[in-house]
Amino acid sequence: MLVLSRRLAAAAAFAFASLLSLPLHAAPPQGPAYGLIVKLRTPQGREQAKAVGIAAPAADEAGAQRERLNRVLQTQAAALARIAPAGARIARPVGRAHLVQWDQPLAPEQAEQAARALAAHEDVEWVDYNVRERRLDVPNDPEYPGQWWLHPVASGRHGVPGVETAWAQPGSARPVVVAVLDTGALFDHPDLVGTWIQPGYDFVTQPVFSGDGDGRDADASDPGDAVTRTDRNANPGAFADCPIEDSSWHGTKIAGQIAARTGNGVGIAGVNGRVRILPVRVAGKCGALVQDIVDGILWAAGIEVAGVPPNPNPAKVINLSFGGPGPCSASYQDAIDAIRAKGAVLVAAAGNEGGQVSRPANCKGVVGVGALNRNGFKATYSNFGPEITISTVGGDPTGLGACGRLLGDPGLLTSANAGTGAPGAHVYDEVAGTSFAAPVVAGVISLMQSAASADLSPDQIVEGLKRSARPHVRSDDLGTCSSTNVGRCQCTTGTCGAGILDAEQAVRYALDPGSYTPPSRQVVRVDNADTAACRELTRHDGGSGDEDDGGGGGGALGWGWLAALGLAVIATAGARPRRRQPA
Known part of the structure; x- marks a missing residue:
């Protein structure tokens, strides 16, 4: 989960444990690998048979x-025995590949050596590390006035998507299913009652991390993902690299942003209050395994997963706010290619380290989402790079970066829970992170699909988001985003995607893609007392701007703070207390 929630302050020094997949010249994983995911090459004769429409049944194919x-x-076997004492065995299918496991997790060096040994065989197409991915954090509804990110674009709100004006657009109002791959669902949250497609599915395979005491089952409810000292003491090996932290209720927070019932007189409004949410639980304590994420992606789109009942409610939009550093892995790319062939699109958060885009947001065919603040500048923490498709508000708390309160915002208000371990009272939290920018985009895509007369293809969705986007804001005071200017900075199409998400224009595109013409746009310039003060602060803090633009540092992060971001899923520091209204 790419998350910057006020709940996660204790995680500020916690390192991501997941790193790279093959190719084999890549670095080994930073933490333990819970097996290797191995894909074999398709025999030449079978490829020819498929080309002429003769394919073996799925069960026969898996058996072969x-x-x-x-x-x-x-x-x-001999090479593997020298690496790990216990024999390797095939555990289960993972998409079109298989998981190979040992009796114990492999240390990073063992995992790399075992992967090289298997990849050396001529029948092996690729090998991936089964590592644990981490959360990528920071109407008449009574809290709607505080949901500034849903309000129309205006001065001081140049980064918002203008969802309120999109609601006024005509359309077919076709039913749409959005899958949320996350920590599960709090089915009884009053702002989400009637939204969930129950029971969903729980893909968390390891009971020690599941929180509900079992493995995979047809119950996507969220028991809580808190990690306690009791967990550490009972199983120090499993929880050694996990921070002590309260339950995040992240899946319910994401669902609230997308689909909280609008106009029901309760709490908040979602981007699309008519959409149905398919909860796909892929994460428990300490994050999510790649194998569980991959199977969850496939199942959400209606693709068969071994040992799991078919999904009767396939989603065309899939939101994922988990990921890790490193290039796109073959496991992810295989799954993404498969769901695109089914007409589904994956929306993924770019990450919160102020650096390169996380996986799987950096995979081909994914809608990668970066975070902006309410003014339209890159949020202090957001990753950036050419892999990002579009950017939108994700919250930018005033305690972050060299500019602090200048140009910051209070974050995004969404559905949550007060329970620190098990579920407690239902409340609302202000949150921030690319984790929370992604569901804004997923919600707008659901509005597009709902308005369209027929399903839009993944390519049409991407085209619509890009063609309808507003230009990134400019400033004489803030430099453009770069490796030496990673804080609140000016976005470009090479760093933050095609532009700023425009919900109204995206829906207009969906109504008639063939004849859509974007409106004439003027680039908005934001130069005021805050940008000037930010420029002066970052000059003294060592930030650097774009010399051609004459800009200052734009909120570049000091080295200590940047190092903490690189190591941790960070929390909002020095922000005002969380709003916790009973639901």
């Missing part, structure tokens, strides 16, 4: 793959 992989393991 398992037999071939067993032969690979037998051939490489």
Whole structure:
């Protein structure tokens, strides 16, 4: 989860444990690998059979793959035995690949050596590390006046998508399903009653991390993902790299942003109050395994997953706010290619380290989302780079970066829970992070699909988001985003995607993609007392701007703060207390 929630202050020094997938010249994982995901090459004869429409049944295909992989393991047994004492075994399918496990998690060096040994076999197409991915954090509804990010674009709100004006657009109001791959659902939150497609599915395989005491089952409810000292003491090996933290209720926060019932006189409004949410639980304590995320992505789109009942309610929009550093892995790319072929699109958060875009937001065919503040500048924490498709508000708390209160905002208000371990009273939290920018985009895509006369393809969705986007804001005071200017800075199409998400224009595109013409746009310039003060602060803090633009540092982060971002899922520091209204 790419998250910057006030609840996560204790995680400020916590390192991401997941790192790179193959190719094999990449660095090994930073934490333990819970097995390796192995994909075999398709035999030439079978490729030819598929080309002429002769394909084996899925069960036969899986069985043949398992037999071939067993032969690979037998051939490489001697090499693998030198790496890990317990014999490797095939655990289960993962998409079109298989998970190979040992009795114990592999240390990073063991995982790298085992991956190299398996990849050396001529029948192996790729090998990926099964590591744990981390949360990527920072109407008449009574709290709607405080939901500034849903209000129309105006001075001081140049970064918002203008959702309120999108609601006024005509359309077919077709039913749309959005899958939320996350920590699960609080089905009884009053602002989400009637929104969930129950029971969803729980893909968390390891009982020690599940929080509900079992493995996969047809119950996507969220038992809480708190990590306690009791967990550490009972199983120090499993929880050694996990921070002590309260439950996040992250899945319910994401669902509230997308689909909180609008006009019901309760709490908040969502981007699309008519959408249905399919809860797909992929994360428990300490995050989510790649194997569980991959299977959750496939199942959410209606693709068969071994050992799991078929999904009767496939989603065309899938939101994922978990990920890790490093290039896109083959496991993710395989799954993304498969769901795109089914007409589904994955919306993924870019990450919160002020650096390169996280995976799987950096995979091909993904709608990668960066975070802006309410003024339209890059949020202090947001990752950036050419892989981002579009950017929108994600909150930018006033305690972050060299500019502090200048140009910051209070974050985004969404549905939550007061329970520190198990569920407690339902409340609302102000949150921030690319984790919370992604569901804004997912919600707008659901508005597009709902307005369209027929399903928009993944390519049409991306085209619509890009063509309808507003230009990034400019400033004489703030420099453009770069490796030496990573804080509150000016976005470009090379760093933050095609532009600023425009909900109204995206819906207009969806009504008639073939004849849509974007309106004439004027680039908005934001130069005021706050930008000037920010410029002076960052000059003294060592920030650097774009010399061609004459800009200052734009909120560049000091080295200590930047290092903490690089190591941690960070929390909002020095921000005002969380709003906790009973639901």
